[in-house]
Amino acid sequence: MTPQPMDDALKALAASLLAAAPASVEMPAGTGKTHLLAAAVATAADDSKRSLVLTHTNAGVDAIRKRLRSFGVPSGMARVETITSWAFSLVRAYPHLAGIVVAETPDWALSDQYVEGAARVAAATAIAEVHATSFDYVFVDEYQDCTLVHHAFITAIADAVPRTVLLGDRLQAIFGFTGALAEWDAHVLPSFPAFAVEPIPQRWRGHNEALGTWLLQVRSHLVDGLDFDFTEHSVPHLTLVTDTSPTSVAAVAHAFRDFGETVLLLDGAAWRVAGHASRLNGSYAVMEDINGRFMRDQINGNCSSPQHPVLPLPAPGEPGLARWFAQFAKACVIGLGDLNNPVLQRLERNQSLTGLSRDGIQPVVNALEQLRSTATYEQLAAAAREVRAISQVKVYRWEAWADTLAAIALSAENGEPAIDNFGRVRERLRRQGRKSHARIASRTLLVKGLEYDHVVIADLSQFRDPRHLYVALSRARKSVTVIGGSMRIRLQNDRPRA
C-alpha cells in the first residue's frame, strides 16, 4: 500500500470520532470504514494515545496493520489483534481468573471458551487496570459479526477503557455457526451511541462508481419481509440471467476473459458451491472455511451420510490407504470418473489393480496399485503427483487438496497424526492469508470483507436473506451478474438455530 497521508477532512472526522467515544459507527461496505478506523488510531497516536484494535480475522488484522503503517503509526502505539487471539492471550496468562486452563498453542475450535474466559479475565479489577493503563482507546471492527459471547468480552474491556469505538454494518451481519449475534439496536446503541458518517463509496472509484452509488441506495430496500425485484433496478454492469441451467452458469462464469481480474462465484450452500466448481472443470477454485471442515472430514472420516460415508485416513502401513486416496482425489478433482466402482471395490478388498485398464488415467491406476502394495505417505504423495500430471484432470478443491496433502507430507516427516499437522497448516493460513486465486467459488460467509472485480450470484433463490444478498452484491467493484429463475424475491432473515 502506498503511503497516504491523511487529508484534513479525514483528520477532522477522526478527531471528532475520538471525541465522541464511546460510540458506534455504522458504515456500508466499501465506504472506508477501516480507513476511518486507521485514521482515528493515527490521530490518537499523534496525541501519544495508545489504541487496542480488535477484529475477527487475521486478514482483517493484516489490512488494519497495513493501513496504520501507511499512516505512519508507530507499531508501539497500537495493538492490533483478532478478538480470539487477544482473548487467548488473556486466558493463557490468567487461567484462574478465566476459569479454564489452556494449552500453550491455541486450538481455535475452542474459541468460544477462550472468549468466555477472557470476559471473566477482563472483568477482574487488576486486569481492568492493565487495560486502562495500556490503552486510551479501543476499536472493534466488523462488530456486526460479534456473537453475544464476543459482546460480553468487549463490554468488559470497554468498562475499563470507556473510550471504545465499535465499527460495523448490521446489513453485513451474517450468522455463522458460532451462536447468536449481538444486535445493533439491543446491544450496541444503548452503550455506544451512533456516530454518523456520510458514506462515500470508495471501493468503486475508477471501477464502477454507479454500482457503488446504487449499492448505497439499495440498502434501504434490503429489509426483512420486503420484496426485491432486480428488474426494477438499472445499473451499469448489473446483468440479469434467467437461465439457471448448468450450461448457462458455465457460460456466465467463462465469459470473463481478463485473467488479471478477479471473479467470485457465489451460491448458498457448500455442496452447491462445490457442484459449480466441479462442473466448471476446475477453472474456479473452491474456497474452504477457515477451520477446513471439508478436509477434517476427509482426514477424520465422517459417517453422517450413510450412503456416502467418508473413510478416515489410515496410518502408514495400514491397508486402505489407496482406497482412501482414491476417495479423497475424487472429492477434490474433476476428471477421475473412471475411478469407478470396480476400481474402488478392488481397493476396498485390497485386491490388485493389475489388469484393470483405464484410458487416460492409467498412470493414476498404476500409482494406486503401488500405493496399495506400499502403503506409505511418501507413496501417497507420489500418487498425488500422478493425478496432477494428467492434463484433463483438474483440481477444483484446490485449497483442500493442497492443505490435506501438506498435512500428510508433514506426518511423513514428523510421525504425528495428520489431523494435528492439518491444524498447523491451517494456522499458517490464518497468519499468512489465503493464496489468491483469480477465480473463486464460495459462500457469502467466507468472503466477508473481501473485494472482487466481478461477482456472479449463481442462484438468486439462495440469497433471500437481505444480509447475504447485500454482502454478495457489495463484494463487486466492476460488475454483478445475477442468475435466477425469478428476479423477484421475498426477503427474509435467516433465524439463528436454537
Place this chain on the structure above:
Amino acid sequence: MRVRRLEIKNFRGIKSLDWALPSDQRLIVLVGPGDSGKSTILEAIHYLLGDRWNIPVSDTDFYGVDVSSPIVVKAVLVDIPDALRKENAFGLWLSGLDAEGVLHQDPEDDHTPAMIACLTVDETLEPKWTVERVDGQSQVLTSSQRHHFSTFKVDDRNDTQLRWTRTSALGRMSVRDGGDRQALSAASRAAQQALASHESASLTELAAQVQARANSIGGGQFTDIKPGLDTSRSSMGAGLALYEDVVPLTSFGLGSRRLASLAIQQLAAGSRAVAVVDEIEDGLEPHRAVRLLNYLLADDDYSQVVVTTHSPVVVEQAQIANLATVQSHDGVVTITSLAGASEELQRVRRSRPSSLLARRVIVAEGKTEHGLLMACLDAWDTERIADGRSTSAGEGVAVQDGQGGSEVPRRAAALSALGYAVAGFMDNEDRSVDAAVEAAESTGVTIVRWDTGHNIESQICANLNANGLTKFVELGVERRAAESTVLDDLTSIDSANPITSLDVQTWISAGTTLDEARDRIAVAANKRKWFKEVDDGRALGEWIMQYRTRTALREVVRRLDDIYAFVYPQPLPIETEDTEVGSDPSAHG
C-alpha cells in the same frame, strides 16, 4: 512502587533471607550488629531493581564462595508503575498477593496485584533479570524496564552523580528534558575555551533544583550551586560538574556529597522512587543525619526507603515502627520489625539505643552494675588484646542499664526474642521477680544473680575479713569524698552505736562481730548510695578486679566469670586450649 517481600539466597554473607516488609511503613531502618547482612540486603535490592545493564559479580559474591548454588534475589512488588503494567510489558505477568501475604498465580479481586521480579546469577556469573509467575514461568526483565522501578542507592561511589555524564542522573535528566543535548555538547565544546562564556539556562536551572532539594534534605548548606567545568580528571578530559561557588561538589566532605547525590538521584528518579541508603549517618553530624531521616520519612516523592544505620542517635530518633532488626545465624538472616514492639523494647530503645546495634547485650540491674561491668570489660579486653584475642567490642557487646531489677528479665526476654544473645545481671533480694527470671531463662537468656538474698554490696562484703572491709570502706570514702560522710553513713545504720573509726579492726576489738560489721557496711553502702552512679560502679569494678584473686571475693568473681563466658563466647573447637578460659578464674587472673 513498593517491595512487599524480599527473598535472598546465596548472596555474599546471606545464605537465605525471607523478609515480609511492613506494608504500612515507607521508611525502614535496618539495625543490627555488623556482618549481619544489612548492607548486603541493600545491595541486593539495588542489584535487582536498579537499571544497570550489568552488575559486577564474582565468585566471592556467592555464599561460602560456592558458585554451584546460584545467587537469587527475588522481590514481590506492589503499586507497579504504569509503564510496567501495560499489556506489552508485564500486564499479562501479574500475580496476586492476598491479605496474609501469600502469592497467587492470578491477581484476583481480593488480592493486591503484584509482580515478582527476580535476579539470578549462576556459575557463569551472567546476571539474569526476569519477571516470574507463581507457576515458574518467566519473562526477561530489561534494564530499560527496570528503569521504571525508579530505584537508586546512595553509597560511597556517588561522585559520578555530581557530574554530567552519559550515565549519570544529571546527564539523563538533562537529556530527558530535551533540547539540552545541544547545550551539553555545546557546553562540552565551550569547555575547551571557557565555560563562563557559555550560559545554559536549563543546566543552571537544574543546578538550582539540586541546591533547593539538597538543602531541604540536609538542613541548608549550599548557597550557589551551578554547573562548572571539572578538569580534575584530566585523563578523561574536562567535563561538566556541579560547583558550589568556585568549589566543585566533588571536593566537599562525604556527608555533603552524599546529600547532593541523594537530591540529584531522587530528582532523576522522579516521584514514587525507591531509595536505599547504606549507613545513612555516613559523613553527617548527628543532627544532620536525623534531619535526613525525618526528610526521608516525610517526603512523598519516595514510595519506599530502606536504610541501614550504625548510629545510636538515628536509632533513638527514628519512629519505633520504622526500625527493623537484622540477625544472622550461620547465614540464615531474619529481619524483625519493631512495629508493635513491646513496652520493654520501647524502653530498651529509648534508654540505650545502641543495644539494638549490638550482637550480644547485657542488661544490668542499674547504673552500679553497668559501671562495674564497664570496668570489668576494660580489664578483660586489655588482657585479651595482649593475648591477641577478641575484645568485647569485637564481639559486638553492649551493656544496657536495665533501670531496676524487675526490668532486667523482661527487657532481656524482649531482646532475646529479636534474636540477640542476651544476659541479665541482677540482684537476688527481690523474690517478686523470680517468675520473670525463670521465664527469661526459658527463652535462652543467661541470668547472672548474686547468692540468694544478696545485692551487690552485701555480696562483696559477705566474705571479707576486717582488713578487706576496711579497704572497701576506704573505697567508700573515695566515692563519698570525705571520711566524715562515711562515718555518718555508717553511724546512721545504728545511731545507738555511733562509728568513730574507719578501721574495721578497731570495731572488732571493741566487740563487734565480723558478721555485724559486714552487714553494717553493706547496708550503709547500699542505703547511702556509695556506688549509685555509673562512675561509682566503674570504680567498684576496678576495685574488684584489683583484688579478684582473693578468696574473699570468690563468689563475686564467680558471677563475673559467668559474664566473661557470655561476653567472649567459646572459640571454635579447633582452639580447644582456650575453652577453659571462661570457667577458670585463674586463667585470666
